[in-house]
Amino acid sequence: MRNVSASYDSKNLILKNVSMNVKRGTNYAIVGASGSGKSTLLKLMNGMMIPSSGVVLYNYQKPDLKNKEYKKSIAKIGYIPQTLGLVKNTSVLENVLIGALPRLSNFKSFFKMFPKEEIEKAHEVLDLVGLDTKSNRKVHMLSGGEKRRVAIARALMQKPDVLLADEIVSELDSVTAREVMDVIKDAQKKFKLTAIMIHHDMTLALEYANRVAVIQEGDKILEIGVDGDQIIDFQTGNLTQEEILEMYNEPEK
Amino acid sequence: MNQKNNLVIGAIIAIVVVMSYDVGVDPIAFVEGLPNLGIVLKEMTEFESEHWGTAFWAMLETIEMAFIGTILGVVISLPISIFAARNISNKYVYGPLRALLAATRTFPSILWAILFVIVVGLGPFAGILAITLYTIGFISKLQYESIEAIDYDPVEATTAIGLSKIQLIRYVIIPESAPHLLSQILYMFDYNVRQTSILGIVGAGGIGFYIINYIKFFEYGKAAVFMLVVLVTVLAIDWASVKIRDRYIMKAQHGQQVKPMKN
Numbered sequence A: 001m002r003n004v005s006a007s008y009d010s011k012n013l014i015l016k017n018v019s020m021n022v023k024r025g026t027n028y029a030i031v032g033a034s035g036s037g038k039s040t041l042l043k044l045m046n047g048m049m050i051p052s053s054g055v056v057l058y059n060y061q062k063p064d065l066k067n068k069e070y071k072k073s074i075a076k077i078g079y080i081p082q083t084l085g086l087v088k089n090t091s092v093l094e095n096v097l098i099g100a101l102p103r104l105s106n107f108k109s110f111f112k113m114f115p116k117e118e119i120e121k122a123h124e125v126l127d128l129v130g131l132d133t134k135s136n137r138k139v140h141m142l143s144g145g146e147k148r149r150v151a152i153a154r155a156l157m158q159k160p161d162v163l164l165a166d167e168i169v170s171e172l173d174s175v176t177a178r179e180v181m182d183v184i185k186d187a188q189k190k191f192k193l194t195a196i197m198i199h200h201d202m203t204l205a206l207e208y209a210n211r212v213a214v215i216q217e218g219d220k221i222l223e224i225g226v227d228g229d230q231i232i233d234f235q236t237g238n239l240t241q242e243e244i245l246e247m248y249n250e251p252e253k
Numbered sequence B: 001m002n003q004k005n006n007l008v009i010g011a012i013i014a015i016v017v018v019m020s021y022d023v024g025v026d027p028i029a030f031v032e033g034l035p036n037l038g039i040v041l042k043e044m045t046e047f048e049s050e051h052w053g054t055a056f057w058a059m060l061e062t063i064e065m066a067f068i069g070t071i072l073g074v075v076i077s078l079p080i081s082i083f084a085a086r087n088i089s090n091k092y093v094y095g096p097l098r099a100l101l102a103a104t105r106t107f108p109s110i111l112w113a114i115l116f117v118i119v120v121g122l123g124p125f126a127g128i129l130a131i132t133l134y135t136i137g138f139i140s141k142l143q144y145e146s147i148e149a150i151d152y153d154p155v156e157a158t159t160a161i162g163l164s165k166i167q168l169i170r171y172v173i174i175p176e177s178a179p180h181l182l183s184q185i186l187y188m189f190d191y192n193v194r195q196t197s198i199l200g201i202v203g204a205g206g207i208g209f210y211i212i213n214y215i216k217f218f219e220y221g222k223a224a225v226f227m228l229v230v231l232v233t234v235l236a237i238d239w240a241s242v243k244i245r246d247r248y249i250m251k252a253q254h255g256q257q258v259k260p261m262k263n
């Protein structure tokens, strides 16, 4: 994306001239304080929001839900919003199958006539996130970590090229958070995904990503490339590396 | 503060008095008439027991009518409520539809029953149509309101996945708004049994036909048998719907059965 600005009310700019380039296969992390505009950034990437200026391009296409062509490719952008957006009164399996619906005709989906291979695929992704034994459970009866796994499974069910995940582990304790991150890491390897993930916590971002962008009050203040424990690339805005690491290294709870 | 409250209460009392005078409320007539009530009540206790059988069958017919009307009404309401919900439908559709639904709710079902007696003739069928229409008006409203109140997060999330409108309705809107449906249906059935009990007054079938006729001919003992059957039935249905609600709805909403706390 190039020089993107965005706002909800045409008065306050939430994002100011943000540019970002995510290469295929990257494991990209976005870090920033609460309210800095991270979720907004993600919504711009899949077309849930339209930038007020600048351009977003996904596979040389502008994400725009009104565009019929784009609607086909959005089915392959796995999106896990901050609130997860699960349907609480239906089963885990049915929530996961929602990810397959864009591949199904209206008629077949109305009567829940899923082809056998889709059901098998659903069990496969549920198995991957470690929830296959609970596939008949209602979603509202799951724990917070389990709900996140369902949302991951639903996104994987989309057979995505890209996975957008908004603070998927922020509310979890650090052990569960790492478990969930490992699930995503495995899935990424298995399906060769590009991942763009928002984190609240710099430590996790550095641990799992190979590029980390830091957003502060709607500005991208720096972007770093990571390889193992090694920082290999460093593009700053106006803060030093130490200052930034200090800001986002929250004490372990 | 307090003075203002007193003023409001005083004004309300004054309005009630003036209005009562206007419509001819007559406390003296009430007191003078009390002995009549006594006579009626006394005669009512003289049940004529050979009528229990008739009363039972008439009540059964009433329940059947209410049941058919409720189910038909609910089935028709489901698609209507989707078209009437502001967050899914288009304003040229939901506008007129909501006005129409409001119109069906304006008149009590007994007025609709009179209309349907004219259309399809005397008998239970007219009553069923009246109950169905009234149920459509009510359940559609309750349902479109619960559709409008559903959580927006899953709608947003699934839109981003690229679901079509039909898929959205089938997999998100209906399951998210359904938990209230069962309790609404129970309430409606309960209400419809009471309504159907009086539809007989206008010849639209059900037990009300007997009650009104025996009262007309001062046969309170006979009327009482039928009224008692209505009373017992309504209480039983009321009790049963509380049981069903506790068992299924609470369970569905909280994931467990509600048990009274012990301490």
Ligand SMILES: Nc1ncnc2c1ncn2[C@@H]1O[C@H](COP(=O)(O)OP(=O)(O)OP(=O)(O)O)[C@@H](O)[C@H]1O
Residues within 6 Å of the ligand: A008, A009, A014, A032, A033, A034, A035, A036, A037, A038, A039, A040, A041, A082, A167
């Ligand atoms: N729907 C909305 N309407 C208006 N303002 C919004 C809306 N959503 C977010 N904002 C505002 O935009 C700013 C950035 O929000 P955003 O959700 O992108 O932050 P965030 O970085 O994701 O924060 P958090 O870490 O708390 O999730 C905030 O000031 C917020 O108040």
Ligand SMILES: [Mg+2]
Residues within 6 Å of the ligand: A038, A039, A040, A082, A166, A167
């Ligand atoms: Mg956010």
